[in-house]
Amino acid sequence: MTDQPEETGQPETGRPDDAALAYAERLFDLAREGATAELAAGIDAGVPVNLTNSKGDTLLTLAAYHQQADTVRALLERGADVHRLNDRGQSALVCAVFQQDEGITSMLLEAGADPDAGTPSPMQAAQMFNLPRMAVLLEASRRS
Template identity: 60%
Template sequence: MAEELDEDTLAFAHRMFDLARGGQTAELATQIDAGLPVNMTNDKGDTLLILAAYHDHPETVGALLARGADVARTNDRGQTALAAAAFRRSVESVTALLAAGADPDHGSPSAAETAAFFDLPEMLALLGGDTPDTR
């Protein structure tokens, strides 16, 4: 049975997710360097990396990657940070995520499928193909 978190701990966790959403890189990096788990997830399975990518904060994405954030993690809907970055048309975040080993065909929908669905040819090209892999 999972242990319940107290109000202060929950408030702290919410603040950390807000830092990722808001692109407050320095404060978030300080917390991770002090022991905050870089792959912490919220109640929807979103990681700090997914939130930073979705809210188009490439500097925060880079800081999280430098601290070992897992590029393959998916949220509860199967979405990855790479798919979020592609959706937001963030060339800098997509490039950083790919360099860190993110797979354009991982997730559901994958980054490649997301780019194809939303007709983002520049993202498809950056992801390495003209069409998503539909294996």
């Protein structure tokens, strides 16, 4: 008898195999592309709704940045965290503001996204990029 673990040929516990990594990358592509039904099916089957990539971007962040309103809605319905920041301190809301997408910005605000969270915050981004319509939306959410 030895103290060495038996070799099973299986990946180390806690480390995804190549197929799992490829599937995760596919999910991020689905968020970018707005393939809502397929992405929602994956989440409904057990994929974490707040899955992040190597940069800390969530599915919600990518969908918001790529202006995929139906995908954003589906992710929110499944409990996506609107407060989650990526590794650069950016939120899904700042992505929607930067893209000047009023519909997604409103959806995220209604879901509780903070116009003052992150670096830059959505409000700072609206001011920095001279986006007065976005600033009005954000300011209105502060008052409600």
